[in-house]
Amino acid sequence: MTKSTSTELATETVLERESRNATKAMLTEFWYYFSQNKGAVIGLVVFAVLVAVALLAPLVAPHDPDVQYRDALLQPPFWQDGGSFAFPLGTDAVGRDILSRLIFGSRFSLFIGVVVVTIALVGGIVIGLVAGYARGWVDTLIMRVMDIILAFPSLLLALVLVAILGPGLVNAMIAIAIVLQPHFVRLTRAAVLAEVNRDYVVAARVAGAGHLRLMFKTILPNCLAPLIVQATLSFSNAILDAAALGFLGMGAQPPTPEWGTMLAEAREFILRAWWVVTFPGLAILITVLAINLVGDGLRDALDPKLKRS
Amino acid sequence: MSDTILKVRDLYRTYDIKGGLFKKPGKFTAVKGVSFDVERGSTLAIVGESGCGKSTLARMLTMIDAQTSGSIEIDGLPIDIAKTGISKDMRQKVQIVFQNPYGSLNPRQKIGHVLEEPLLLNTSMPAAERRDLALEMLTKVGLQPEHYGRYPHMFSGGQRQRIAIARAIMMKPKLLVLDEPVSALDLSVQAQILNLLKDLQDEMGLTYIFISHDLSVVRYLADKVMVMYFGEVVEYGTRDEVFGDPKHEYTRTLFAATPNADVDSIKARLAKKVA
Amino acid sequence: MPLLEIRNLKVEFATAKGPFKALDGVDYTVEAGEVLAIVGESGSGKSVAMLAVMGLLPDTATITADKMEFEGRDLRTLSAKERRKVIGKDISMIFQEPIASLNPCFTVGHQLEETLKAHTTLGRRERKARVIELMKAVGLPKPEERVSAFPHQMSGGQCQRVMIAMAIACAPKLLIADEPTTALDVTIQKQILDLLVKLQQDSGMGLIMITHDMGVVAETADRVIVQYKGNKMEEADVLSLFENPQHAYTRALLSALPENATGDRLPTVSDFVGAGGF
Numbered sequence: 001m002t003k004s005t006s007t008e009l010a011t012e013t014v015l016e017r018e019s020r021n022a023t024k025a026m027l028t029e030f031w032y033y034f035s036q037n038k039g040a041v042i043g044l045v046v047f048a049v050l051v052a053v054a055l056l057a058p059l060v061a062p063h064d065p066d067v068q069y070r071d072a073l074l075q076p077p078f079w080q081d082g083g084s085f086a087f088p089l090g091t092d093a094v095g096r097d098i099l100s101r102l103i104f105g106s107r108f109s110l111f112i113g114v115v116v117v118t119i120a121l122v123g124g125i126v127i128g129l130v131a132g133y134a135r136g137w138v139d140t141l142i143m144r145v146m147d148i149i150l151a152f153p154s155l156l157l158a159l160v161l162v163a164i165l166g167p168g169l170v171n172a173m174i175a176i177a178i179v180l181q182p183h184f185v186r187l188t189r190a191a192v193l194a195e196v197n198r199d200y201v202v203a204a205r206v207a208g209a210g211h212l213r214l215m216f217k218t219i220l221p222n223c224l225a226p227l228i229v230q231a232t233l234s235f236s237n238a239i240l241d242a243a244a245l246g247f248l249g250m251g252a253q254p255p256t257p258e259w260g261t262m263l264a265e266a267r268e269f270i271l272r273a274w275w276v277v278t279f280p281g282l283a284i285l286i287t288v289l290a291i292n293l294v295g296d297g298l299r300d301a302l303d304p305k306l307k308r309s
Numbered sequence: 310m311s312d313t314i315l316k317v318r319d320l321y322r323t324y325d326i327k328g329g330l331f332k333k334p335g336k337f338t339a340v341k342g343v344s345f346d347v348e349r350g351s352t353l354a355i356v357g358e359s360g361c362g363k364s365t366l367a368r369m370l371t372m373i374d375a376q377t378s379g380s381i382e383i384d385g386l387p388i389d390i391a392k393t394g395i396s397k398d399m400r401q402k403v404q405i406v407f408q409n410p411y412g413s414l415n416p417r418q419k420i421g422h423v424l425e426e427p428l429l430l431n432t433s434m435p436a437a438e439r440r441d442l443a444l445e446m447l448t449k450v451g452l453q454p455e456h457y458g459r460y461p462h463m464f465s466g467g468q469r470q471r472i473a474i475a476r477a478i479m480m481k482p483k484l485l486v487l488d489e490p491v492s493a494l495d496l497s498v499q500a501q502i503l504n505l506l507k508d509l510q511d512e513m514g515l516t517y518i519f520i521s522h523d524l525s526v527v528r529y530l531a532d533k534v535m536v537m538y539f540g541e542v543v544e545y546g547t548r549d550e551v552f553g554d555p556k557h558e559y560t561r562t563l564f565a566a567t568p569n570a571d572v573d574s575i576k577a578r579l580a581k582k583v584a
Numbered sequence: 585m586p587l588l589e590i591r592n593l594k595v596e597f598a599t600a601k602g603p604f605k606a607l608d609g610v611d612y613t614v615e616a617g618e619v620l621a622i623v624g625e626s627g628s629g630k631s632v633a634m635l636a637v638m639g640l641l642p643d644t645a646t647i648t649a650d651k652m653e654f655e656g657r658d659l660r661t662l663s664a665k666e667r668r669k670v671i672g673k674d675i676s677m678i679f680q681e682p683i684a685s686l687n688p689c690f691t692v693g694h695q696l697e698e699t700l701k702a703h704t705t706l707g708r709r710e711r712k713a714r715v716i717e718l719m720k721a722v723g724l725p726k727p728e729e730r731v732s733a734f735p736h737q738m739s740g741g742q743c744q745r746v747m748i749a750m751a752i753a754c755a756p757k758l759l760i761a762d763e764p765t766t767a768l769d770v771t772i773q774k775q776i777l778d779l780l781v782k783l784q785q786d787s788g789m790g791l792i793m794i795t796h797d798m799g800v801v802a803e804t805a806d807r808v809i810v811q812y813k814g815n816k817m818e819e820a821d822v823l824s825l826f827e828n829p830q831h832a833y834t835r836a837l838l839s840a841l842p843e844n845a846t847g848d849r850l851p852t853v854s855d856f857v858g859a860g861g862f
Contacts, residue, residue, distance in 0.1 A: 011444075011454060019419065019458025026460065032600035199413035203476070206371055208400050208430040221417035358769035359740075466626070495625035495796060500840040500850035507849070522770060525799075529842035529850070566774035568799025570841055572827050575802050579823060582785070 033301035040297020046290035054106040061100035062088070065257045069095035074273045090275040092266060098275065101257035102283050108258040109239045109287060112173055116238035117231050119177035124184020125227065129215050131185065132192030143189070146182040154179045155244055162250045169242075169258070172251040176241045180234050187230050191223035225302035232295035236288040243284050259284050314483055314516050315347040315370070320379035322365050339365040341540040342379070347533075349483075352510070352517040354531035354548075356524065356563070362540040363520050367488045370518060371405040384483050397431045404477035408489035410469035414461040420447075420472055421457040427479045442479070450475045450505060467498035471505065478509065486518045491526060503530060524567045528552055536560050587758055587790045588614040588637070588675075591651035595632050595814075598644045606632045606645075608814045614758065617788040619781070621805035621822070623795055623837075628811040630794050634760045638671055639664075655757070673703045676751040680763040682743035686735040692746045693731030696753060703754045718749040723779055741772035745779070752783055758790040759783075765800065777803055798841055802826060810834050 035041055053060055063069075069091060076083045077090045089099040131142040149157070161175035195201060196219060204218045245251035246260025254261055259280045266276035322340040340362040347353045357363045368374040370381065375391035382388065383402045404427075407413040414423055424443040428434050434442075444454045450471040461469060470490060477485055487506070491499040503526065509515060521527050527534060527548075534551040536544035536559065543557040555561050569575075595607040607629040614620050624630040636647045637659065652659045654670060662670070679685050687695060696715045700706055706714060719727035722745040735743055744764060751759055761780060765773035781804055784791040793804055801808055801822065808825045810818040810833065818831040829835045838844060839851045 014455055015457050018455040019421075022419065022459040022463065025463070029600045199407040199409060200415040202373055203405070203407065203413050203473075204415070204426065206373060206400075206405055207427040207476070208395075208397065209426070210430075213430075218415060218418075222415070358771065496798070496837055496840050497625060500842075503842065504849050523842075524770070525841065525843040562771055566771040568773075568777075568797065568803045570798045570802040570826065570838075570843065572823070575823055575826055578803065 030301050034297045037297040037300050039293045040300070043290040043293025043297065046286065047294055050106055050287060050290070051110065053103055054110050057103050057107055061097075061103040062086075063097035063100040065096065065101045065104040066255055067096065069097070071095070074269065074276070076273070077275050089279050090273070092262075092276050093269060093273075098279050101262060102259070102279060105257040105259045105262065105280070105283065106287070108169070108252060108256065109242070109284075112169070112176075112242045113235040113238050113291075115173050116177045116180065116242075117235050119174070120180040120184055120234060121227065121231050123177070124181050125188050125220065127181075128185040128188025129192055129220060132189040133196060133211070133215050133219070139189075142185065146185050149179070149182045152179075155241060158241060158245060159248065159250060162245060167250045167253065169252040169256065172242055172245045173238075176238050176245075179241070180237060183230060183234065184227065187226050188223060191226055192219055195219050195222050228302060229295055229299045232291055232298060236291040236295075239284065239291075240288055312349040313346045314349040314384050315345075315518070316380075316382040317346075317370075318344050318380045320344070320366070320369065320381065321377045322362070322369060322374070323377045339540055340369070340376075343537075343540075343542055345535060345542070345545060347484075347516055347518065349516055350510070350514050351532040352519055352530055353533045353535060354519045354521060354527040355535050355537060356521060356527055357537035358522055358563075360539075361537040363537050364488060366537075367405065367486050367518070367520055370484075371403055371486050372399060373405075400431055401480050402482055403484040403486065404480065404482040405486045405488060406470070406473050406477050406490045409493050410466050410473055411493075413473050414469055416461055419458050419460055420464075423461075423472060424476055424479055427476065431480060446475045446479060449509075451501075465498075466494050467501060470494060470498075470502055474502075474505065474509070478513065478515070481513065482515075484516045484518065486520070488520045489522070490519075492521065492523060499526070506530070524564065536563070585656055586613045587616045587618075587655060588612065589651060589653045590633070590637070590649055593633055593636065593649040593652070594647070595629070595636055595641065596646045597642075598646075603646075606814055607636075610811070610814070610816045612809070614790045614792060616757065616790050617784075619784060619791045619793060619804055619806045621793045621795060621801040621808045622811060623798065623801050623808060624811035625796055627813060629814040630796075630811050631762050632814075634677065634762065634792060634794060638675065638677055638760070639667055640677075672699070673754045674756055675758045675760065676754070676756045677760040677762060678744070678747045678751050678764050680766050682740055682747050682767065683735055685747055686743055688735050691732050691734055692738070693733075696746070696750055699750050699753045714753075718753055719746075721752070721783070722746070722749045723775070724749070739772075740768055741776065744768060744772075744776055748776075748779065748783070752787070752789075755787060756789055758792070760792045760794070762794045763796070764793075766795075766797070773800075780804070798837060810837070 069087075072087060072091050073095045074093055075087050075091045078085050078088050083090060087097050087099070089097075089102070091097055092101070127142055131139045158172070158175040158179050161178060162171055165171035165175065201214060201218055204214060209218060242251055242258070243260030243263065246258050247264045249264060252258035252261045254265060262280040263277060266273075266280070269276045320340055320343045321338065324337045324339060326335045326337050343366060345353070355363045355366065365374070369376050370383075372388060372390050372395050376389070380387060380389070383399070386399060386402060388399060421440065421443050424446055425439045428439045428442065440457075444457060447454055447456055452468065452471055452475075456464075461472070464472065474490070490506070491502050494502060506517070507530070510517060517530075519527070519530055531548050534544070534546065534548050535542055536551065536557065538557075538559045544551055544555060544560045551560065552564075555564060590610075590612040592609045592611065593607055594605070594609055597604045597606055610629070610633060612620075612633060622630045622633070632641070635641050636645070637652065637654075641647065649660065654675065657670070659667070659670075686692065693715055696718060697711050700711045700714060715731060716727045719730060724730050724742060724745050730738075735746075738746070759780075764780065765776050768776060777800065780791065780793075783789075793800065795801060805822045807821050808819070809816055810825070810831065812833050817833045818825065818829065820830065825834065826838065829838055836851070842850060
């Protein structure tokens with residue numbers, strides 16, 4: 001090469017700019033299709049607020065979630081008789097501020113979602129890739145095991161697992177991840193089967209790519225779209241399951257301000273103090289709904305079949 | 310003595326057909342005892358309709374599938390991947406360009422990486438050198454260096470086929486198998502790609518195995534022509550022999566079926582219609 | 585009165601990168617008993633016009649026309665229900681991918697019968713007889729056995745014949761064939777083209793052939809419209825188009841045919857017109 005250094009530098013910057021532009025164009029297109037779905041945008045905003053609240057919990061919450069105000073047991077929310085702005089959403093049976101507990105509880109819910117989805121996604125991708133790529137008896141074995149897991153009612157299986165592992169938030173998360181995993185395995189396998197005979201995979205093989213490279217670098221990136229959608233939907237599922245386990249006393253243990261656990265503690269006050277049950281329930285509902293809406297929007301944006309040219 | 314680069318003798322490929330509930334398992338022979346030679350720097354066209362075994366043949370020549378029996382020798386190197394596996398040496402001899410430019414490029418891979426992949430996997434070339442080579446190849450096939458960082462979906466069909474060709478010649482192969490490289494393209498783009506293929510052949514001394522169902526393209530490009538029908542070679546000869554005096558019944562049917570765009574045949578058709 | 589008359593048809597698609605003009609004011613006229621070929625490359629908008637007539641474009645498309653009449657009836661003001669009555673009975677269409685156009689869950693006989701059921705008042709037994717008759721008309725061997733065959737048990741050429749049978753089931757006045765032979769082998773292509781032309785001549789219906797293949801145009805058409813990037817380049821009867829093409833783009837297309845190659849290189853479109861297009 002007998003190029004002068006200045007032109008070489010020039011081409012370098014041009015190349016870099018073009019490469020960045022290409023990435024940007026992909027993102028712009030993604031956002032266009034995502035933003036067509038108004039529900040998804042609303043869901044995304046709600047979810048973003050939720051994340052912000054969770055991160056800034058100590059700053060946002062008016063009270064410490066574990067402090068018990070003995071002179072304000074079961075105080076109703078501020079707009080009812082007997083309520084006050086000191087405890088905007090009222091207090092529970094031992095005088096803890098519900099709003100603060102909900103705010104800190106969002107940390108647990110999001111944490112549960114992230115951890116569970118990560119475990120299930122990584123495990124599901126690896127197992128599904130192997131099954132779809134190897135075919136034969138490996139595939140059969142893996143898929144039958146997954147079928148067995150899927151044959152159990154998911155919450156029941158999670159309960160059994162927690163019973164074996166012992167109650168607690170971490171064990172509950174592991175149990176939920178195991179229960180959700182087969183969905184990812186099946187989805188990955190189906191996507192791999194669709195991709196593996198495409199010409200570009202064969203071309204990579206002709207170029208000399210080995211099995212691992214074919215699986216993870218060539219095929220996997222093209223299977224991600226349905227997995228991302230499934231991951232968001234599983235995120236909300238994980239939150240729901242964790243709340244259910246918490247409600248049954250098998251998840252997070254009191255006094256952790258986890259939403260499901262809060263519901264469980266409030267069970268006996270349903271008739272006397274509606275706010276103790278309603279607000280944690282609403283928090284779960286809104287969070288799950290928001291995430292599902294985002295998942296819907298992602299499906300619109302990522303599924304090429306729905307794209308109009 | 311002519312310089313033979315590809316020598317194929319008595320090549321067979323048999324597939325097992327799985328038995329179903331009511332079907333007995335069976336065997337299907339896609340390629341039945343094919344033999345031919347290709348001279349260095351020439352173009353052999355393989356013509357036939359879908360299911361005639363031409364793509365199966367291409368897959369064996371490019372080491373995607375193993376042959377059931379028979380021998381393939383590329384540039385003096387015997388190829389039998391079922392027994393010996395594939396070495397880097399073998400890979401550098403032959404590459405393939407697929408028919409569908411929309412399916413043959415990884416949608417999530419930038420063009421630069423598409424081109425560099427063969428080098429990355431088969432040579433120990435440093436990254437900077439690989440990139441220079443990829444840029445050089447882009448200009449060689451008629452694209453711009455700034456296309457390096459773009460994704461396949463930003464290109465038209467013809468441009469993608471240029472990229473696929475560039476990828477195939479990155480390793481400077483001796484033999485290039487072109488599996489219907491222009492049949493998915495528009496007419497005007499087809500002409501550009503055919504011109505490009507001709508230029509590359511002159512410049513790099515490439516040998517082409519050109520698989521096609523389009524006789525007009527074959528006539529334009531090929532030195533020798535081989536017609537396949539249900540896995541067998543029914544006609545094999547130089548272009549002028551085959552087009553001038555087709556021996557086999559099937560070849561004649563094929564020629565008769567090819568649409569004629571010259572004025573005389575249109576006149577004849579219109580005259581017949583009036584009558 | 586022409587069979588189909590369209591004036592100044594414009595079609596626009598909404599995309600991520602803003603509106604895309606697929607057709608920019610094109611006129612089409614088809615007389616009864618005439619074979620019109622619309623020829624162009626991908627992106628020329630050659631299929632879009634007929635899809636617009638059929639009402640098969642997605643919601644993202646905006647269609648405007650000064651006139652869009654079939655046998656004097658204004659297609660623009662037709663309600664969805666009235667439109668369905670016209671389409672499928674008086675106008676029908678066949679597509680490029682014959683195997684994908686058939687429902688894999690039902691036998692071809694059943695699918696043919698469904699078409700008859702939707703658009704005619706024939707009784708069950710009459711329908712069955714008509715199905716056999718239709719399959720004979722399109723040259724399917726042993727129609728009595730083929731009736732109960734599923735699409736995957738037939739070849740591409742046979743599936744295309746079934747599609748044609750379905751399209752002519754109600755004796756349409758206009759048949760639109762969108763690249764009917766592109767997915768087929770040459771020998772099969774010849775048979776299908778011959779069949780289409782024969783059916784057209786026997787019934788006197790109008791036939792629109794949408795294609796990219798100049799050879800197909802030469803073998804079938806009476807009149808030709810050449811399109812490029814949503815505009816009409818040239819309209820002529822088939823002989824004068826091939827003998828004496830008026831527009832530079834048509835000349836370019838014709839000389840890009842490998843069989844017309846003179847010398848070592850094929851001329852390309854850019855040899856005839858500037859790189860900027862028209």
